[in-house]
Amino acid sequence: MSKAVKRLGIHSMTLCQWAVDGKVPFVWVGRERRFSSVDVENMKRGSGSATSRPRREVLYVRVSGSNGQESSLLAQEEEPRATSAGEVVKVVRDRGSGLRENRPGLNRVLAMVSDGSVSVVRVTHEDRLARFGVGWLRRLFAVYGASLEVLYPKKSGGRDELLEDFVSLVTTFAGRLYGMRSAEARERLLAETGQCAEDGGGR
Numbered sequence: 001m002s003k004a005v006k007r008l009g010i011h012s013m014t015l016c017q018w019a020v021d022g023k024v025p026f027v028w029v030g031r032e033r034r035f036s037s038v039d040v041e042n043m044k045r046g047s048g049s050a051t052s053r054p055r056r057e058v059l060y061v062r063v064s065g066s067n068g069q070e071s072s073l074l075a076q077e078e079e080p081r082a083t084s085a086g087e088v089v090k091v092v093r094d095r096g097s098g099l100r101e102n103r104p105g106l107n108r109v110l111a112m113v114s115d116g117s118v119s120v121v122r123v124t125h126e127d128r129l130a131r132f133g134v135g136w137l138r139r140l141f142a143v144y145g146a147s148l149e150v151l152y153p154k155k156s157g158g159r160d161e162l163l164e165d166f167v168s169l170v171t172t173f174a175g176r177l178y179g180m181r182s183a184e185a186r187e188r189l190l191a192e193t194g195q196c197a198e199d200g201g202g203r
Helices: 002-008 012-020 037-050 070-082 104-114 134-143 159-202
Strands: 027-029 032-034 056-063 087-095 120-123 147-150
């Protein structure tokens, strides 16, 4: 942190606030925040033009289930909309696992960032955007002059974060396995029903 503060020419408390607000990526190493020199240099180069660019926000909300959960989507939308500090250009709603890379909603967000139509992507929690690889998405956004803001950033680190990731993986794969078994059961039931119909027709 001391090197990042010196490079940016700001107070350490300012850098901490930027980290909490999602303006600069960081990782936890024990109880300390660590910043990439690449991200610090990108922020230093972009600091002069960031204030002149209008703040245009896209809100991204996601649920895992394919059906229902509309109330959860609305709840996720309300909080970032209420704390918006600029123009909310669009609310992108997605359905599907956060482990899936090819999500229609996520693809729309990436397209909006890349064409410059938004300057800020806002989510309630990091895992709404992706279960893994959020740091890469931050850097990709930064390439196009956009930032990611997380309303409730992660505060855990080390073992707690590893355990949380492990639980996410187990939950996701357990859900997929259950879905596969359900599909197999439906196919078996349909096959049995079809066989009965054929037998009945033959008689």
